[in-house]
Amino acid sequence: IVPAMTWVSTAEAVVMVGAKPVFWDTDEEGLLRKDWEKAVVSKSKAVIPVHLYGKMVDMTELNEKAKSLDLFVIEDGAQAFGAFQYGRAAGTWGDVGCLSFYPTKNLGALGEAGMCLTQEAELAKKIRLLLNHGQPIRDQHELVGRNSRIDTLQAAFLNVMLKxxxxxxxxxxxxxxxxxxxxxxxxxxxxxxxxxxxxxxxxxxxxxxxxxxxxxxxxxxxxxxxxxxxxxxxxxxxxxxxxxxxxxxxxxxxxxxxxxxxxxxxxxxxxxxxxxxxxxxxx
Ligand SMILES: Cc1ncc(COP(=O)(O)O)c(C=O)c1O
Missing domain, CATH: 3.90.1150.10 (Aspartate Aminotransferase, domain 1)
Incomplete structure (x- = not known):
């Protein structure tokens, strides 16, 4: 379940894993409308709250609802690095949180960069495999992955920008x-x-x-x-x-x-x- 108003990549990511985005309207300021559960069908797997413009979706409420519906929560925190709800950072509320460090973002590299956050150890392991061609160690490939590593120079720039x-x-x-x-x-x-x-x-x-x-x-x-x-x-x-x-x-x-x-x-x-x-x- 994807809000109708977001950057296109929120839905692209869904299609890329072979799933189908089901769009739901937002509130007047662009956050997923609170009655999004009406979009849930038996095949629904996940909901993607997007913290559009840097404003966080009410994550306590969304997480509770998602849990009761047995859905994964994938937070699109691309625009929200540095926002906190009850002291807890955007991107750390969902099963996975996705951040963007595109140059225009509040924490921006000088080129492309981003990050996934999760507290689930198995998921973290899988994400690490996926972003580096499925390799736990060099030349051992456990699954079909890709190259989604942060470029070393960009990582260095981010360390500076963080200051x-x-x-x-x-x-x-x-x-x-x-x-x-x-x-x-x-x-x-x-x-x-x-x-x-x-x-x-x-x-x-x-x-x-x-x-x-x-x-x-x-x-x-x-x-x-x-x-x-x-x-x-x-x-x-x-x-x-x-x-x-x-x-x-x-x-x-x-x-x-x-x-x-x-x-x-x-x-x-x-x-x-x-x-x-x-x-x-x-x-
Ligand atoms: C809401 C939202 N999701 C996802 C992205 C994608 O981030 P990136 O460009 O780092 O892939 C952006 C970037 O503009 C965004 O604004």
């Missing part, structure tokens, strides 16, 4: 707070809830407005880059093409806009972004 992680998180939260304070009076603008809380790592600052495309063009003309995460929901993509009721996810695809948010933004740049957005809504 700046806390400081960078603080910078993200400071910028997020400035946006919240500046935009709270704009009635027609939806703001990300809970972005200053510890179970949100302020990865993306996604606002919601019916005038999304107009605002995006306006900001682009002023030299302010924005992004859409993501403009097409998975069930409506060619490889999946499933008809269904994914109203909240579709709405987010149509009205969501990610504002610049990263620790390298200078305070004067944030001033300009805020001023541009206020000017747009004053028009």
């Amino acid at each position: 700046y992680f806390k400081e960078n998180q603080q910078k993200r939260k400071t910028i997020a707070k400035r946006y919240l304070d500046a935009f709270s009076g704009i009635e027609e603008l939806g703001l990300p809830s809970g972005i200053l809380d510890s179970d949100h790592n302020a990865h993306l600052f996604v606002i919601q407005t019916e005038k999304r495309n107009e605002l995006r063009d306006f900001l682009a003309k002023k030299g302010v880059g924005t992004a859409i995460h993501f403009p097409v929901i998975l069930p409506e993509m060619k490889p999946f093409a499933i008809v269904g009721d994914f109203e909240n996810a579709r709405n987010l695809a149509n009205i969501g806009l990610s504002l610049p948010l990263n620790p390298y933004l200078r305070s004067v740049e944030v001033d300009v972004i805020i001023e541009c957005i206020l000017a747009f809504f004053r028009k």
